[in-house]
Amino acid sequence: MKIQHRPDLANPQIPSGLKNNQPTVGMVSLGCPKALVDSERILTRLRAEGYRISSDYAGSNAVIVNTCGFLDSAKAESLEAIEEALAENGKVIVTGCLGAEPDYIKERHPKVLAITGPQQYEDVLDTVHQIVPPKPDPFVDLLPPTGIKLTPRHYSYLKISEGCNHKCKFCIIPKMRGRLSSRPARYVIKEAERLVENGVKELLVISQDTSAYGLDLKHSTLGGHRSHIYDLAKDLGSLGVWVRLHYVYPYPHVRDLIPLMAEQKILPYLDIPFQHAHPKTLKRMARPAAASRTLHEIEKWRKVCPDITLRSTFIVGYPGETEEEFTFLLDWLEEAQLDRVGCFQYENVKGARSNLLLNQVPNDLKQDRWERFMSKANEISSQKLERKVGTTVKVIVDQVEEDTAICRTQADAPEIDGNLFIDKNFSHLKPGDLLTIKVDEASDYDLWGVEIS
Numbered sequence: 001m002k003i004q005h006r007p008d009l010a011n012p013q014i015p016s017g018l019k020n021n022q023p024t025v026g027m028v029s030l031g032c033p034k035a036l037v038d039s040e041r042i043l044t045r046l047r048a049e050g051y052r053i054s055s056d057y058a059g060s061n062a063v064i065v066n067t068c069g070f071l072d073s074a075k076a077e078s079l080e081a082i083e084e085a086l087a088e089n090g091k092v093i094v095t096g097c098l099g100a101e102p103d104y105i106k107e108r109h110p111k112v113l114a115i116t117g118p119q120q121y122e123d124v125l126d127t128v129h130q131i132v133p134p135k136p137d138p139f140v141d142l143l144p145p146t147g148i149k150l151t152p153r154h155y156s157y158l159k160i161s162e163g164c165n166h167k168c169k170f171c172i173i174p175k176m177r178g179r180l181s182s183r184p185a186r187y188v189i190k191e192a193e194r195l196v197e198n199g200v201k202e203l204l205v206i207s208q209d210t211s212a213y214g215l216d217l218k219h220s221t222l223g224g225h226r227s228h229i230y231d232l233a234k235d236l237g238s239l240g241v242w243v244r245l246h247y248v249y250p251y252p253h254v255r256d257l258i259p260l261m262a263e264q265k266i267l268p269y270l271d272i273p274f275q276h277a278h279p280k281t282l283k284r285m286a287r288p289a290a291a292s293r294t295l296h297e298i299e300k301w302r303k304v305c306p307d308i309t310l311r312s313t314f315i316v317g318y319p320g321e322t323e324e325e326f327t328f329l330l331d332w333l334e335e336a337q338l339d340r341v342g343c344f345q346y347e348n349v350k351g352a353r354s355n356l357l358l359n360q361v362p363n364d365l366k367q368d369r370w371e372r373f374m375s376k377a378n379e380i381s382s383q384k385l386e387r388k389v390g391t392t393v394k395v396i397v398d399q400v401e402e403d404t405a406i407c408r409t410q411a412d413a414p415e416i417d418g419n420l421f422i423d424k425n426f427s428h429l430k431p432g433d434l435l436t437i438k439v440d441e442a443s444d445y446d447l448w449g450v451e452i453s
């Protein structure tokens, strides 16, 4: 969890020609890509109403802080961001996950003007209207077709559902965001089509539980589109852009998605939060999937789509995790040979059921396990990337700098995975270009190469 877009860091794409007499709002967006999508929606609505979006505290009539409350460290970061916004601007509206705990915020920062919880867009907008009323102007009230985007123009997050029906003991998201609530497929596809029409080359599908998409809608078919992850992936895959799936749980029907990846309809990339591998740890976590079959499942996926990239996150030092359970996880990782891996040290989070579990793991042991886990993950990653030297890969250009073009292969999601750098003959490139590259060098996480087409 990190601060992604302080007003002074944000680079929203604001259409030119705005009039100067409009009220101005700043946004600090914290937390995960899902929160970023929420920030984009709020900004889109404000922009549609004629507000200007400021890129600094001083130039804003008010600042919205979209908070994260997933871990205690994220809560602390949110409180710090609120403090900074109060000091720098003074008029602060708090929203997002931590907004579900207004008393906690008010206790530390009584001067915030309003607090709203996750998904309460209307309340955020009402508060902005009260504090800095809009000045209607037909020339600036037009909504730009893609909305205000905090991500670069060539890729966009696409939120397909909110909430989760599971009850993992370490997680308070279901309490904060409620049960699964999917957006009907026709609306998701409409949004995706609009994004593609406006230059987006890569769609990053996000939700709390992507595999469960449409369950709450009974996978109904409305407007010719069935709300099921298989159908949605297929429909999005027909738009001719990269489609990347995040937060996919290894339910049996996930195997139906693999042929779509083998045919390059969607990217051969699965982001699956396994969290652990030992059956007893998973049981204590109350995770939806048992690990015993996942190795077998991974093997089957790789048979159908040998190029598939598997990314996952894990928690080490979960209460009661024994040395034997941890070693089991390391052995599992060695066997699973995942391409991309993230790892958190377990933290007690206020309101999580896991806080009550016995045998909490001491911090120094958590650190030790984290280091051992990451060392194994690095070893696997560097071996895998070394094998890519000499091969050709498809990449998308993210940024062109003075001395290098920063790209990503199909195996790399923005912000969380590695990069491929082009150091020679790159001056003609621009963000969003799709290229074929011959890889000539590798490090633990990144690649280097030259364009061959």
Ligand code: SF4
Pocket: 164, 165, 166, 167, 168, 171, 172, 173, 174, 208, 209
């Ligand atoms: S699946 Fe578990 S970890 Fe993921 S959002 Fe749901 S409850 Fe939280």
